[in-house]
Amino acid sequence: MIQCIALRKQYGELVAVQDLDLEVAAGEVFGFLGPNGAGKTTTIRMMVGLLEPTSGQVLLGGHDIASAPEAAKALLGYVPDQPFLYDKLTANELLRFIGGLYRVARGEIAPRSEDLLEEFGLIEHAEELIETFSHGMKQRLALAAALIHRPRILILDEPMVGMDPQGALALRQLLGGLAASGVAIFLSTHSLPVAEELCDRIGILDHGRLIAQGTLAELRAHAGEILGSARGSSLESVFLSLTRTAGRRT
Amino acid sequence: MSGTDAVPPPAPLAVLLAPRALASRNALRRRPFRASILALLTAAFWVGCFFLFAHTLRFFQTITTLGPLLAERLLLVLLVSFFAILLISNVVTALTTYYLSADVRFLLVAPVPRRRIHEARFIETLIASSWMVLLFGMPVFLAYGIVFHARPLYYLAALAALVPFLVIPAALGVMLTTALVLVFPARRMRDVLIVLSVALLAGGYLALRLARPERLASPSELAGFTAFLVAFEAPASPYLPTTWAADILLSFLGDEPREPLFHFALLASTAGVLAIACGAFVERVLLTAWSRAQEGRTKLRRGRLLGRWLDAVARPLPHPTGLLFVKDATIFFRDASQWSQLLLLLALVVVYVYNFSVLPLDDGSPIAGTLREVVALANLGLAAFVTASVAVRFVFPAISLEGRSWWALRTAPIPLTSIWWAKFWIGFLPLAMLGEALIVITGRMLGVAPGLTLVFMATLVLVVAAIVSLGLAFGAAYPRTDTQNAAQIATGFGGLVYMVACLALVFAAIALEAWPVSRIFWSRFAVAPLGPGESLAVAMSFAAVAAVTVGTWEIGRRLALKRLAHFGA
Numbered sequence: 001m002i003q004c005i006a007l008r009k010q011y012g013e014l015v016a017v018q019d020l021d022l023e024v025a026a027g028e029v030f031g032f033l034g035p036n037g038a039g040k041t042t043t044i045r046m047m048v049g050l051l052e053p054t055s056g057q058v059l060l061g062g063h064d065i066a067s068a069p070e071a072a073k074a075l076l077g078y079v080p081d082q083p084f085l086y087d088k089l090t091a092n093e094l095l096r097f098i099g100g101l102y103r104v105a106r107g108e109i110a111p112r113s114e115d116l117l118e119e120f121g122l123i124e125h126a127e128e129l130i131e132t133f134s135h136g137m138k139q140r141l142a143l144a145a146a147l148i149h150r151p152r153i154l155i156l157d158e159p160m161v162g163m164d165p166q167g168a169l170a171l172r173q174l175l176g177g178l179a180a181s182g183v184a185i186f187l188s189t190h191s192l193p194v195a196e197e198l199c200d201r202i203g204i205l206d207h208g209r210l211i212a213q214g215t216l217a218e219l220r221a222h223a224g225e226i227l228g229s230a231r232g233s234s235l236e237s238v239f240l241s242l243t244r245t246a247g248r249r250t
Numbered sequence: 251m252s253g254t255d256a257v258p259p260p261a262p263l264a265v266l267l268a269p270r271a272l273a274s275r276n277a278l279r280r281r282p283f284r285a286s287i288l289a290l291l292t293a294a295f296w297v298g299c300f301f302l303f304a305h306t307l308r309f310f311q312t313i314t315t316l317g318p319l320l321a322e323r324l325l326l327v328l329l330v331s332f333f334a335i336l337l338i339s340n341v342v343t344a345l346t347t348y349y350l351s352a353d354v355r356f357l358l359v360a361p362v363p364r365r366r367i368h369e370a371r372f373i374e375t376l377i378a379s380s381w382m383v384l385l386f387g388m389p390v391f392l393a394y395g396i397v398f399h400a401r402p403l404y405y406l407a408a409l410a411a412l413v414p415f416l417v418i419p420a421a422l423g424v425m426l427t428t429a430l431v432l433v434f435p436a437r438r439m440r441d442v443l444i445v446l447s448v449a450l451l452a453g454g455y456l457a458l459r460l461a462r463p464e465r466l467a468s469p470s471e472l473a474g475f476t477a478f479l480v481a482f483e484a485p486a487s488p489y490l491p492t493t494w495a496a497d498i499l500l501s502f503l504g505d506e507p508r509e510p511l512f513h514f515a516l517l518a519s520t521a522g523v524l525a526i527a528c529g530a531f532v533e534r535v536l537l538t539a540w541s542r543a544q545e546g547r548t549k550l551r552r553g554r555l556l557g558r559w560l561d562a563v564a565r566p567l568p569h570p571t572g573l574l575f576v577k578d579a580t581i582f583f584r585d586a587s588q589w590s591q592l593l594l595l596l597a598l599v600v601v602y603v604y605n606f607s608v609l610p611l612d613d614g615s616p617i618a619g620t621l622r623e624v625v626a627l628a629n630l631g632l633a634a635f636v637t638a639s640v641a642v643r644f645v646f647p648a649i650s651l652e653g654r655s656w657w658a659l660r661t662a663p664i665p666l667t668s669i670w671w672a673k674f675w676i677g678f679l680p681l682a683m684l685g686e687a688l689i690v691i692t693g694r695m696l697g698v699a700p701g702l703t704l705v706f707m708a709t710l711v712l713v714v715a716a717i718v719s720l721g722l723a724f725g726a727a728y729p730r731t732d733t734q735n736a737a738q739i740a741t742g743f744g745g746l747v748y749m750v751a752c753l754a755l756v757f758a759a760i761a762l763e764a765w766p767v768s769r770i771f772w773s774r775f776a777v778a779p780l781g782p783g784e785s786l787a788v789a790m791s792f793a794a795v796a797a798v799t800v801g802t803w804e805i806g807r808r809l810a811l812k813r814l815a816h817f818g819a
Binding site: 048049050052069070071072073074076078080082084085086088089093096097098100101102103129145 | 557569570573576577580581584585653654655657658659660661662663664665815816
């Protein structure tokens with residue numbers, strides 16, 4: 001469902017993302033990990049069409065985001081790391097607007113909005129201005145907005161930041177359910193336990209390079225090859241050892 | 251940690267003031283060209299102000315008996331106006347610096363005494379509210395000094411009096427804002443203050459124009475203005491800081507003894523007492539007031555009604571124009587900084603139409619007819635100029651206001667061109683209607699021939715389309731996502747450059763149209779029929795107007811799309 005082919009972003013001398021190749025299948029949850037400044041958000045912004053790559057290709061559902069952006073974006077739900085929303089709209093008005101952008105049928109928007117607001121615990125705040133929402137509430141609303149058109153691909157940049165434990169738990173359950181229904185999920189996170197629990201496969205980005213990708217077992221094996229023994233170790237220690245090794249090499 | 255741990259001394263005031271100062275310095279360093287242009291414009295404004303006042307004061311000096319009294323009363327009028335502006339400005343600024351600014355949170359959790367926070371915020375408020383008055387006031391005081399051949403002590407006294415004169419409204423403003431925040435939610439109060447400020451501005455503009463200041467050019471009417479200045483007695487109460495400040499300045503301008511030291515003592519001690527009272531009051535209630543300021547509004551009662559009404563209006567519009575229209579209009583009517591601009595627009599239109607109603611065109615002189623025709627052509631330019639000034643307020647900020655929420659639009663399956671077209675129609679339709687209404691109404695007042703009105707209407711449609719297109723291009727080239735205040739976005743450097751570009755466009759269109767219009771429609775030139783060569787030249791002139799406007803529209807469109815493709819990246 002998601003394909004990045006030799007994706008590269010360069011700002012002058014600085015290579016932010018270096019020839020990235022990855023694939024995420026339908027129904028798969030792909031965890032995207034990396035230290036701060038590794039290039040995760042740049043990669044995501046290229047994947048969703050907010051940033052033009054220097055070279056390479058992003059295909060969403062087989063549609064090139066550069067040459068067929070509307071077809072690619074129609075499949076996509078996206079939640080940015082900083083979900084700035086229209087402060088002067090109410091939650092309901094925002095969902096109606098986003099639903100309209102994605103051409104959700106007029107009669108379907110209201111019940112769908114109600115279901116999503118209920119699911120994200122925002123139904124009591126449906127008629128309140130977004131400017132009065134906390135960060136966590138805005139995060140949940142951005143998620144609801146991303147799901148209004150039943151996307152087949154969901155790209156989330158740090159969705160757990162600012163969420164309370166109940167919200168984070170509900171999100172984990174929701175993502176599991178969506179993946180089971182065939183949605184491809186690309187999840188950038190700093191929370192290694194979340195990645196360990198939710199993700200089928202994990203990619204680790206460091207200094208703009210994808211230094212490892214695979215299932216947790218594959219990553220452990222990979223780390224073991226480099227460091228001697230990483231068998232049975234947690235994702236945290238695998239992550240730390242891989243990024244340290246990559247750091248030493250660069 | 252033991253109870254004997256030493257408490258570190260509070261951060262010095264300079265540390266608290268540093269972020270704002272460094273931000274200003276960095277902004278100057280990052281954009282030296284922009285800073286130079288602004289400095290040049292400020293200097294031009296300053297020099298203009300100085301010469302205007304010097305000229306007025308010299309004129310007063312020619313009126314032997316009343317001259318000194320007029321100069322004195324003018325100074326008092328100015329000081330009263332400055333004081334009123336300072337008071338309003340401090341109330342509005344204090345709301346942001348003390349209660350809405352995001353960095354207050356950091357200061358409140360830092361080991362900084364509340365008194366120190368207040369001191370830093372007070373200085374910030376004072377500077378932010380007073381620079382306009384300083385800018386306008388300094389050339390005025392300088393003009394007084396030079397015209398009256400004042401001694402150097404006058405300039406020293408002016409500077410010394412200025413400090414307490416600025417501190418008094420700042421202390422009053424901060425106390426008033428804090429008291430209001432304790433009673434009303436800050437966001438609601440900000441809206442009320444914004445609307446109040448704009449309404450005062452619009453009202454002042456209307457009052458000034460409807461008072462017909464042009465009458466002062468006539469010697470018989472000058473007596474009326476003189477009478478007004480002489481009658482300006484009420485605010486000259488001996489208990490007002492404006493009177494004290496005026497007395498200090500006037501002591502060094504004339505021969506009349508006025509006790510400048512006593513008045514300075516009054517001014518300085520009042521400022522000192524108010525500053526101390528303000529500090530004590532704010533220190534006591536800062537946390538409570540700040541906590542209250544964070545409370546938002548709850549349910550929106552009229553939200554659904556507005557939504558239904560806008561949905562009905564947008565129904566005939568295509569996708570996504572209708573959708574964006576509903577979203578933009580909803581935000582517009584909920585954001586006081588946006589809809590309050592309509593008050594200014596209304597004042598502008600009233601004054602515009604009023605100007606034409608009082609034009610002395612029917613004086614029966616032989617050149618009355620020609621004058622009417624010249625004014626009619628100038629009216630096209632003026633109507634376009636009015637539309638451009640409205641576009642600066644409403645079209646130019648459209649991209650910046652999308653700002654940080656741009657990702658929501660950009661990741662939706664909508665081509666960038668559709669977003670541009672939606673923004674274009676949302677800006678173009680109301681502006682074209684406004685411009686056309688101005689042309690038709692004032693054309694009727696001037697008795698312009700229907701054919702000529704039609705030509706002007708067609709020209710204006712093209713000019714407005716180009717103005718809107720340029721507005722979106724400049725808005726995308728000079729976005730300001732740090733503020734959600736539309737008026738603030740419009741008054742930035744980009745707004746200024748946009749206005750200059752619009753003026754150039756309007757000037758070009760009028761210059762190209764002047765000859766064919768005069769040849770066909772003006773009574774003096776239209777007597778002879780058009781020859782084939784002239785017909786061709788007329789057609790080419792009109793085609794040139796179309797080419798310039800359509801060309802500008804297309805350039806604006808391409809620039810906007812190019813900028814929007816990278817907007818928010």
